[in-house]
Amino acid sequence: MLISEAFSKFKTKQKNVNWSVSSFNNNGELVVSLWEQYFHKTSLNGKTSMTYIDKVSRWSGAGQKEFISNLDKATKTETVVRTIIARTNNPEVVDKGGDASKLKNTFAPKLNWIGKLKVWDGDNFEIEFIREI
Known part of the structure; x- marks a missing residue:
């Protein structure tokens, strides 16, 4: 699935289909x-969740500024977070902050996951997702 199709599953569009990764x-x-x-899969008191841990300084693509702005806004309003899982054929390029738009990527919307931003310090962020029942 294309990233634009994945965003449409959540009834939203990217500001720019070439670089937006949040909306x-x-x-x-x-x-x-x-x-x-x-x-990372985590379990606490019999509850299983998926926690995403990353930092925005790892990459410098055009969508980074928009992503930072959206995390800032989400922090202030305790916004529900929804996710699209991006998979690539070359995770090493992603790890090094390279241009992932040139890689073979697929995108899978997780329509039954509900997330909450747990950590955001302007660089490091963690989002915990639980599965909706």
Whole structure:
């Protein structure tokens, strides 16, 4: 699935289909495309969740400024976060902050995941997702 198709599943569009990786939908939810390799399965008190851990300084693409602005806004309003899992054929390029738009990528919207921004310090961020029942 293309990234634009994945965003449309959450009833939102990217500001720019070439570089936007986050957008707010009409429900006020923040929709973000996140790399598969930065998700970690966690369990606490019998509850399983998926936590995404990353930092925006790892990459410098055109969508970075918009992403930072959207995380700032989400922090102030305790916004629900929705995710699209991005998978690539070359995770090493992503790890090094390279231009992932030139890679073979697929995008899978997780329509039944509800997320909450747990950590945001202007660089480091963590988003915890639980599965909706």
